[in-house]
Amino acid sequence: ISLLHINYITSETERRLHLKLFENYNMKVRPARYWEEKVMVRVGMTLSQLVSLVNTNAWTDYRLTWNPEEYDSIDVLRIPPNKVWRPDIYLINNNDGQFDVALYVNVLVYSDGTVNWLPPAIYRSSCSIEVAYFPFDWQNCSMVFRSYTYDASEVDLQYFLDDNGKEIHEIVIDENVFTENGEWAICHKPSRKNVKEDLYEDITFYLIIERKPLFYIINIIVPCILTSVLAIFVFYLPPGAGEKMTLSISVLIALTVFMLLLADRVPETSLGIPIIVNYVMFTMILVTFSVILSVVVLNLHHRTPSTHTMPNWVRKVFIHFLPKYIGMMRPKQEEPLTKEESNDDTFIRSFNGWQPGGEYFVRKINPDLVLPWRGRCESTVQLQRLPNTDNYCLILPPNLKSAIAAVTYMAEQLKKQDVDDTMTSDWQYVALVVDRLFLWLFVIISTLGTLAMFLDASFNYTPDNPFP
Structure with missing residues (x-):
């Protein structure tokens, strides 16, 4: 109370x-x-x-x-x-x-x-x-x-x-x-x-x-860096794989989605361009160029001798000069020499003087090549010695002439096919060299661009004097 x-x-x-x-x-x-x-x-x-x-x-x-x-x-x-x-x-x-x-x-x-x-x-x-x-x-x-x-x-x-x-x-x-x-x-x-x-x-x-910045680093910057790495590996994918353009377009679409997400996060102002937008645009430009350059590489890869002739400067630069500087030396083709192949070479060298036609001239013909025929072809094949020389003239019958002409045609076609295959292989090798060149260029440009942008941002300290 x-x-x-x-x-x-x-x-x-x-x-x-x-x-x-x-x-x-x-x-x-x-x-x-x-x-x-x-x-x-x-x-x-x-x-x-x-x-x-x-x-x-x-x-x-x-x-x-x-x-x-x-x-x-x-x-x-x-x-x-x-x-x-x-x-x-x-x-x-x-x-x-x-x-x-x-x-x-x-x-x-x-x-x-x-x-x-x-x-x-x-x-x-x-x-x-x-x-x-x-x-x-x-x-x-x-x-x-x-x-x-x-x-x-x-x-x-x-x-x-x-x-x-x-x-x-x-x-x-x-x-x-x-x-x-x-x-x-x-x-x-x-x-x-x-x-x-x-x-x-x-x-x-x-x-x-x-x-x-942790939220933006995890959700925007790191995915953009990984996307730029994918854009670089587009040039590591062989042109003959068939998925080069698919990968390039997919990376470009992914960056477009990032730009749409970024538009909702960046302050709306036209007084300046944020560094993160610059980086995304930089990556998008690289990816766009990767699409364009992939088209160039595929064009080189699918060239043939029937459509394109390789200029000498292309052969000198992209086949003989540039590969050793980008770690792409072309492997040498080694053909093992066996005994049978040695005998075949001797046989071929014995007929170096032959020409397609009715008469074939052989320099110092090997008798071993003629004697086995005497049982079957003595009545049809005549061997005459040319006057005042040590050479012999081999007279062939018409049916044997047509057979030799067919074999000669087949040999020429095979030789032409070998030349075409070699030229096609050269174009494909040039495409690989250009692809590897673009790979190194993109690695250098992407690395330098990323470091330049984000190192510049790392020096953006708050002022010691707080007053403006």
Whole structure:
């Protein structure tokens, strides 16, 4: 019962104090004893999330002072904000047109006239976005707070004080309620007071944040790098495999899908091209060239002597000169020499002087080649010695002449087929050399392009001096 009695007395005392303070109080009048006096307003900011802030305002209202000893040691009152004078301090660079705070919490009024107001708010400020190094970028999002109607001669904006009475020149992070953002990391959070030419003061809070690129590395950059590797291996696939164009077109379609996915992630601005878009476009250009060059390689691979004649410079460059520099020496064809093949060569060399026709001339004919025929062909084959020479003339009958002509024709056709096969093989080898050349060129260009772009982004550090 005594406890209830004490609470009742305290509430009654607070009611009397409230009536006394607001007896002749006008909330529309600035709390200044005379016109030239400035009302000092201390502005601070506490960050709970990257989407939620607590704007802290403090000022002194001489009309709201009392002696705590006369009112049962009451040192602080909690008063609705619409009953006291408040400085009209708002976010100037507001982006959504909502200037009010999220919740009109009570104002804390102390016995010495100090008024503290800590309303929670979600501020959406307009910031210029630099997308050149996206997703390895950092942004400077500034929030400018000033009074709409009071200039510097009426309201003096100052930094908020900490518990030790020192000015706080940065955004305070409430460790108890702060939730780390999954996309942004806070690098700097300073504040600075500015006096404009129109004598209006403002306090600017700079929130310099750096993007966490892991999401974009895993979901976009790594797949693009793997896709570019596939584009390189298009040139490692043999032209005769039949899937060269299919692989090239499939890689190009995959990159097109990546571009569509990337369009929803990149900030919409035309002031710059993000580095990730440059890389995807660079990869797409490489893949497009791989499709075009694959057509060239297939064209070379399917050439024949009946449609194309190989120029001498092509033979010198792509068959004799270039292969040794790209690790593609052509294997030599080794034909083992057996005893039977040696006898056949002797037989062929014995008839080197023969010409198709009715008479064949043999230089120093081997008698062993003629003697086995004497039993069967003695009546039809005549061997005459040419006058004044050691050569013999072999006279053949008509039926044997036609047989030799047919064999000669078949030999010529086989020889022509061998020449055609050799030329076709040369064209196919040229296609392989060109394919390998493009492979090395794409490896070098893709590696250098990737390193140049992402090494440039790695030097995009946040500035040591946070002020622009």
